[in-house]
Amino acid sequence: MPEATVARLPLYLRALTTLAERGVATVSSEELAASAGVNSAKLRKDLSYLGSYGTRGVGYEVDFLRHQITREIGLTQDWAVVIVGIGNLGHALANYGGFASRGFRIAALVDADPSRVGEEVTGLKVRHADELEQIVQDLGIAIGVVATPARAAQLVCDRLVAAGVTSILNFAPAIVQVPEGVDLRKVDLSTELQILAYHEQRKNGAALALTAEQAAELAEAVNG
Amino acid sequence: MPEATVARLPLYLRALTTLAERGVATVSSEELAASAGVNSAKLRKDLSYLGSYGTRGVGYEVDFLRHQITREIGLTQDWAVVIVGIGNLGHALANYGGFASRGFRIAALVDADPSRVGEEVTGLKVRHADELEQIVQDLGIAIGVVATPARAAQLVCDRLVAAGVTSILNFAPAIVQVPEGVDLRKVDLSTELQILAYHEQRKNGAALALTAEQAAELAEAVNG
DNA sequence: AGACGCTTGTGAACGTGTGCACAAAGTTGC
């Protein structure tokens, strides 16, 4: 299955869940694509990788398709997750309800700061970073979330990997290296803003260019 | 400039900043690519869109290249940003130092909950959502960050756009539609985890397949 | 000055992703 398709499945899942909550039983690729914000041909091609789950002339059964995507992503089982770094962002992640409702169970919270250890967040006590390896092994954790400062990120990732974690979601603004076989994704809050700033600047640039063009027209009008 | 290149410029910028802090004066494409975690040919092609800023046989001057990328992204000017929704995530975003140090100034915090209005976060008083349009216009805000619950996201985006915001970074787990000319990026915390889960599941699947293969070998050994 | 070594910048091949357009297949109405 293409990586681009995998990245869109959660999007479809969310759209389907919204439809199911509204009591919609079946949906066409056109409708589903619209509510997911993608092209309908792309949606159909994506879904075709799962199998032929639609009915021609009718569309897709919402609940059935939702179940198939859930199964394909692997959300029928519970994934134990450890969050490392319980600062502002770590707190926000620990409190974020969207994880629990999608098959991700926050199994442990870890921080290196002794003054944070023992604090209770969402019913879980924050444990010290020294225990990281033990926690990962005892709880059979495969997925780690890193929300530490940038300087700690590489060390934390190394320790997570050594302890047996094979998927890491990195929120720290740092580039970390992981060995082959370990999946690493990163979410960078300021990178996204920078991309927006680039386009924003060009919008203003485009406005300026238009003004220059108007100036040229004006000059032509005067000269002609 | 290709969109993929734009998305990587912040990455290079970060790597260059790290190098500059270490006192490195010049860097080759090979070294810079390694610390940014990309292919060196890709890096060179990306940088070539900015101009010919390297010296053959030597490499790139770190400070100079950093300045060029900063200028290209548009980070030489300050961007005023409003954060809408001051829950756990909004707090984390408001406190995140990475914005301020990269040319983004958090100019206003807005929430719809009257009990949150007036609270002080990072030296800024939270203001009521009713004032949103006024705030955006008074402060000349072009970029909005949405950290509200999913159900409020579309309305908030509509109001931001109506007030003149032309770039939106959406953290709410909802699919929102914006008119042509408005840039929308979304960061979805649980989508990222779901993508990891998909690959994690396949790793286990691969492990199981290997076991099946071993079983076949074993059977062969017994039968042969 | 000229030869040598190193690194950039880029043409060209390749691979991945997207979107059109339509045949295949189902449903509905008569």
Next chain:
DNA sequence: GCAACTTTGTGCACACGTTCACAAGCGTCT
């Protein structure tokens, strides 16, 4: 049962992105 209509699934062409491989250019050393 058949015709008309709807919608899926997919072959195909095109666009985009990545990577290789190498010529062009710069610095250095003799």
